[in-house]
Amino acid sequence: MIFVLVYCTAGISGGHINPAVTFGLFLARKVSLVRAVLYMAAQCLGAICGCGLVKAFQKSYYTRYGGGANELADGYNKGTGLGAEIIGTFVLVYTVFSATDPKRNARDSHAPLPIGFAVFMVHLATIPVTGTGINPARSFGAAVIYNQDKAWDDHWMFWVGPFIGAAIAAFYHQYILRAGAIKALGSFRSSSNN
Numbered sequence: 001m002i003f004v005l006v007y008c009t010a011g012i013s014g015g016h017i018n019p020a021v022t023f024g025l026f027l028a029r030k031v032s033l034v035r036a037v038l039y040m041a042a043q044c045l046g047a048i049c050g051c052g053l054v055k056a057f058q059k060s061y062y063t064r065y066g067g068g069a070n071e072l073a074d075g076y077n078k079g080t081g082l083g084a085e086i087i088g089t090f091v092l093v094y095t096v097f098s099a100t101d102p103k104r105n106a107r108d109s110h111a112p113l114p115i116g117f118a119v120f121m122v123h124l125a126t127i128p129v130t131g132t133g134i135n136p137a138r139s140f141g142a143a144v145i146y147n148q149d150k151a152w153d154d155h156w157m158f159w160v161g162p163f164i165g166a167a168i169a170a171f172y173h174q175y176i177l178r179a180g181a182i183k184a185l186g187s188f189r190s191s192s193n194n
Contacts, residue, residue, distance in 0.1 A: 006112035015112065018135040019043050024093040024166035028174045040137070047141025055145055067146025070131040070139045072154045081154065084129040085161025086168070088122040092134055093169035103178075133158035134165075 006015040014031075016022050019040040026036040055062045062068070072081040095118035098104075099111040119134070126132045133139045139158035143151040 004112075004116075006115055013039065015115075017043060017046075017137075018092075018162075019137050020089050020135065020162035020166040021093055021096050023163055024096070024170040027167055027170040028097070043137035044140050047135075047137040048144050049141075051141040051145040067142050067148070067151065069142040069146045069148070069151035070133045070155075070158050071150055072157070073129055073131070076129050078154065078157065081130045082157045082161045084126045085133050085157055086165040088126045088132065088134045089162040089165030090169045090172075091122050091165075092118050093166045094173060097169060097173040130157070134162055136162050 005017055009015050009017060016025075016031075016039045022031060022036050022039045022043070025031040026033065031039070051068065055067070072078065092115070095114055099114045122134055123132045126134070136159045139155065143155050
């Protein structure tokens with residue numbers, strides 16, 4: 001589903017449906033501060049509306065599954081939950097950077113495919129721990145509409161974890177991988193001129 005959503009919105013907003021991804025792109029200077037804030041506000045409003053529609057049209061499923069609100073599963077501590085969110089979001093945001101890198105020869109309209117696959121793989125790993133946040137807007141929309149204490153108990157980790165993971169991915173891609181590639185290219189060019 002993420003593949004389809006990113007593909008369909010790519011021409012309108014660049015496929016921005018996740019505040020953590022938008023934050024990572026802002027840190028990498030690919031999105032302005034004003035645009036990032038407006039995208040994040042729209043993403044949160046969209047998530048609230050989407051959860052409201054699910055509640056209106058699928059009330060029995062909505063109630064049975066706790067409104068889709070993220071929560072830390074029994075048997076896991078807050079550190080494990082936060083770590084799962086950081087690592088999961090790092091994988092997602094790093095994949096976004098890699099799939100949309102203008103220096104790649106393979107950059108084309110198929111970029112949403114690896115992004116969707118990354119989301120799928122992260123879900124497989126983190127659903128048992130946190131229900132897979134990695135998108136603060138989705139977690140926020142579900143918590144607002146469901147509005148039960150359990151949905152808000154550890155809600156902070158579904159903002160803090162994804163933003164930390166996005167920041168690490170932005171730093172890693174921009175200042176380690178890209179810097180290393182530029183240095184290697186410069187070294188290659190200087191040796192071929194000799």
